[in-house]
Amino acid sequence: MEGTIFGYTEGQIAQFGLTFGVGAFILYMLFIVLNLARESKAGRFGTFILFLVLSFGMLGFLAKNVIKWVLGM
Numbered sequence: 728m729e730g731t732i733f734g735y736t737e738g739q740i741a742q743f744g745l746t747f748g749v750g751a752f753i754l755y756m757l758f759i760v761l762n763l764a765r766e767s768k769a770g771r772f773g774t775f776i777l778f779l780v781l782s783f784g785m786l787g788f789l790a791k792n793v794i795k796w797v798l799g800m
Contacts, residue, residue, distance in 0.1 A: 746792070753785045 732740060760781045764774040 749788065757782065
């Protein structure tokens with residue numbers, strides 16, 4: 728059991744943290760964008776623009792995971 732933590736290797740823990748930790752962080756950032764839209768009284772179009780612009784970087788992370796899943800990597 729040398730080199731493991733609770734029976735998991737460092738690579739397995741890092742993969743779990745990357746997948747679920749960053750996923751949880753993305754959900755939290757979406758909540759922040761929604762809260763920003765509500766407090767600024769942005770309206771429907773303004774809220775759409777806020778989500779489009781501020782959430783565009785998150786789309787790349789999600790697309791990377793979907794592509795890896797589809798290709799079986």
